[in-house]
Amino acid sequence: MGKLYFKNSSKEEKSFHSQPKKETIEFLLNYSKALKVIDYKNAQFETLLN
Amino acid sequence: MNNTKVTDASLVRDYLDGNENALAALIDRHQHRIYSFIFSKVYDKDISEDIFQDTFIKVIRTLKRGKYNEEGKFLPWVMRIAHNLVIDHFRRNKRMPKFDNSGDFNIFSVLSDDDLTAEKQMIKDQIESDVQELIKELPEDQLEVLTMRIYKDMSFKEIAERTDVSINTALGRMRYALINLRKIIEKRNLILTN
Numbered sequence: 001m002g003k004l005y006f007k008n009s010s011k012e013e014k015s016f017h018s019q020p021k022k023e024t025i026e027f028l029l030n031y032s033k034a035l036k037v038i039d040y041k042n043a044q045f046e047t048l049l050n
Numbered sequence: 051m052n053n054t055k056v057t058d059a060s061l062v063r064d065y066l067d068g069n070e071n072a073l074a075a076l077i078d079r080h081q082h083r084i085y086s087f088i089f090s091k092v093y094d095k096d097i098s099e100d101i102f103q104d105t106f107i108k109v110i111r112t113l114k115r116g117k118y119n120e121e122g123k124f125l126p127w128v129m130r131i132a133h134n135l136v137i138d139h140f141r142r143n144k145r146m147p148k149f150d151n152s153g154d155f156n157i158f159s160v161l162s163d164d165d166l167t168a169e170k171q172m173i174k175d176q177i178e179s180d181v182q183e184l185i186k187e188l189p190e191d192q193l194e195v196l197t198m199r200i201y202k203d204m205s206f207k208e209i210a211e212r213t214d215v216s217i218n219t220a221l222g223r224m225r226y227a228l229i230n231l232r233k234i235i236e237k238r239n240l241i242l243t244n
Contacts, residue, residue: 018086020102025077028106032073037114044115 058124065113077106080125084132091136101139105132177242184234185227192227195220 031048038045056075064072084105089098108131112118118127166174185193194213198204206224210217235242 018089019082020085020099024099024103025074025081028077028103028110029070029074031107032110032114033070035110035114037111037116046111046114 059120062113062118062120062124066116066118073110076124080128083125084128087129088132088136092139097139101132101135104135108135180240180242181231184231184240187234188227188230192223192230195223196227196231199224 034048036047036049038047058076058079061072061076061079065076081102085098085102088101088105089095092098092101105128109128185196188196191213195209198209198212199206204212206217206220210220213220215223
């Protein structure tokens with residue numbers, strides 16, 4: 001009977017609080033690909049190319 | 051890719067050389083520790099996501115700007131950024147605390163919207179217009195007092211002066227105006243409630 005009432009937490013549930021969403025990681029990787037830093041004389045300019 | 055054989059420093063160098071996969075490997079390698087650290091401080095999944103994202107945005111910008119100092123190790127550096135962002139989060143929240151409405155006390159039981167709904171407003175307008183029609187049936191002297199008191203918000207002293215009668219007479223006319231109004235409403239079987 002105990003099995004009916006106690007649900008073992010799955011691997012997915014355990015990792016729920018320990019890692020960020022896939023979307024967050026994808027956003028960061030896309031952000032990194034889009035970000036360009038241009039050096040001009042003594043200044044640096046950031047551009048986001050989507 | 052076997053991440054365990056490649057050092058963080060090597061992955062950072064690859065990333066600086068333009069290999070975007072190196073960043074993916076670094077995030078994949080450390081996401082668990084960094085995210086868990088943030089979550090252990092803020093205990094909120096959404097805020098943890100935000101801080102994790104902000105942490106790596108800072109990492110990416112610093113690396114791309116060539117400001118990363120290889121003297122320190124990658125993970126402690128990222129953890130330091132996350133730690134600072136967690137502190138920023140609490141500072142911001144201290145200035146503007148967020149009210150969590152999940153407890154026993156419901157804030158909306160105290161804060162209510164007193165404005166009428168569109169339907170109730172329409173009913174109220176209709177009742178007011180009906181009453182305005184009904185009071186036209188009152189005798190002239192009573193109508194005059196009632197209009198001054200209710201619609202012009204005058205005191206009985208002012209009404210008495212304006213109509214050139216005593217205050218008691220003005221009060222009496224008001225009383226009879228209300229009694230007669232009730233009679234008219236009853237006679238016509240009107241229900242004037244919202």
